[in-house]
Amino acid sequence: MEVPYSYLPRQFANLDPFLEDVRELAASGDFTLGKPVGEFEERFANLCGLPYAVGVGSGTDALILSLKMVGVGPGDEVITSPNTFVATVGAIAMTGATPVFVDNGDDYTIDASKIEAAITSKTKALLPVHLSGHPANMPAIMEIADRRGIKVVEDAAQAILASIDGQHVGSWGETACFSLHPLKNLNVWGDGGVIVTRSAEMNEKLRLFRNHGLGTRDEVLMWGHNSRLDSLQAVIANRLIDQTESITQTRIDNAAFYDNAFSDLGEYVVIPPRRSNIKQVYHTYVIRVSDRDSLHHHLMDKGIRAKVHYPIPLHLQEAARPLGYHEGDFPVCEEHCRTIISLPVHEHLTQEELDYTAGTLREFYTG
């Protein structure tokens, strides 16, 4: 049986309603910051329970624009964790600031208890990543940030609708940055991103900054980027956004199924802590396993498209060489990189596919 990691062919099996919307857009010619973008921004802000959302070119751009608008630049330091997608760190570097890493905890997000030791006089911002759709420990992070007078930007690329005690990600930091990449829980037909914020002033600044700093067609109030969510992508997002809650619930159910199926495999499989006050939205379903590479091969051989997010920690990437880190600097992260595996968890999996995946993993360990 083939268990695909990507669900796109299933998601868009019935294309006609989407194409109808695209046809309408083409007839209007409203391709840049058009009506669909405004509509999407309003709906996305509502979904997050926040007043403002700003559509941008990608989740990466969401981070770059946010960091620059909270005042991060050359000479500053920004703290994040080394187990994330490279864009988190690339975004910091793009502002001219230096990325500073802090090890993560057993839930794959930054270990808040280690942040304080990494703060220097140059620390301008904390950039916690809600990796795999699990919110970072925001109450603890905000306590530190507020006490030390440091800004917080949330990397929520993988975490739409995740929450702690019912409070959504995106509601703690100055801004939170979401990705609408085709493999995200809310996805479009190419690159796209969105920034949410509680601040009217930040909302205004981001709107200028994503559009060349243009206050009007002709007036440039500040130097800026060009990073706009395409109207075309907003049209797709508007069609999908109402499904976000149900997509999330299906992923949570699929994860619960795996958790239960692996509950007696403790010798081989470590399921990260599942805390009752945390709503994890399972952009990825990541467990730690013994003999990871062999299991990965075995699953692939059996047609199950498992993945590793991510095999090389950021501090050991070639790009990080000038930062001066070494193997051993972040033992938890490094251990995770050797043992983590992501099983397909998307909302288009059938029960048969879930059974097959869980059964194949069990068979690998118990023969």
Add this chain to the structure above:
Amino acid sequence: MKVPYVNLPAQHAPIKEQLLNAVAKVIDHGRFILGPEVDEFEERFAKMCGVKYAVGVNSGTDALILSLHALGIGPGDEVITVPNSFVASAGCIAMTGAKPIFVDSQGDLNINPDLIEAAITPQTRAILPVHLSGRSCDMSPIMKIAKSRGLHVIEDCAQAVGAEYRGQQVGSFGSAGCFSLHPLKTLNACGDGGVLTTNDPQLYQSFKELRNIGLKNRDECVAWSNNSRLDTMQAAMLLVKMEHLHEWTEQRRSNALLYQRLLDGIPSIMVPSDHDYERSVYHTFVIQAQYRDELKSYLSEQEVSTAIHYPIPIHLQAAAQNLGYCVGSFPVTEKQASSILSLPIYPELTEEQIEYVAACIRNFYELRTGDGSPVLLSAETIR
């Protein structure tokens, strides 16, 4: 007669089904990010420009930023460009942390090569000439200066896909050429898009990595960077449009020719026409007109929409305050800013529409008294 300034629905109507089919094909294969259509587009774009390599990115602005990054230009560096351009030409320099240095333009709205040398300092790393309005800059002297002073040339080709200088296409002279595929460009996506060109295999490699977060493969990151990829979806639609580009460009050129003929001999205006060294693609058709604002309102009364590219020179924008320029710093650009007017030039214009626009302009000047007092005209007078 109504003459809109742009008419995208008219461009898309005859090819709409082809575009939708191209979109559907992308959805079927599901490779929304750097899919096969991006490769195909890049290959065909490079071939069309007569360069070795092309790399699709998220916008013309990003093309400029990425080429500056790839050449290692950043804080402390200076880059020379013009104050009469779309803001992105200078904004991209500021985004890298480098400082934009302006040089005045000449009669064709492009950089005046004679003024470049005086703007070079020890911090200068590159010259960023803008092929504004679809017309090539005078590249020979620019390349000569760059070579003798050890500077990079990054061509801002945002408005000039297919424009030629002495038979060679823009985007093939400098270290890199930066094109925009914005919906209002001559080769246009249905959203933001851009493309980089180069003949340098090393730069090509850098561009490919830098537009994709510095990733060499799925897991290995060789340089920190941003994410700036041309969407597969846009590439698929661009491939459809590329089939028509030659014909569209020819139509723009023949529209320009018709304007040139019909507006000939009006002393109060300067009408653009090709230098002997260039072949323009007329992204915009920018006349320089006496009493510009009155002419613009008059045309608007006659239902002819026009635009101004651009009314405020970049050095006088609020964003440029820190650069230390003032009114009078660039007299040619400043004078042009008050006289330039872009007439509708898109391929779908009819001959009747162009004749009507030209007749309106001619009438405006015939009826306008020469003593500086505004002329009182009504729609009836001209009909």
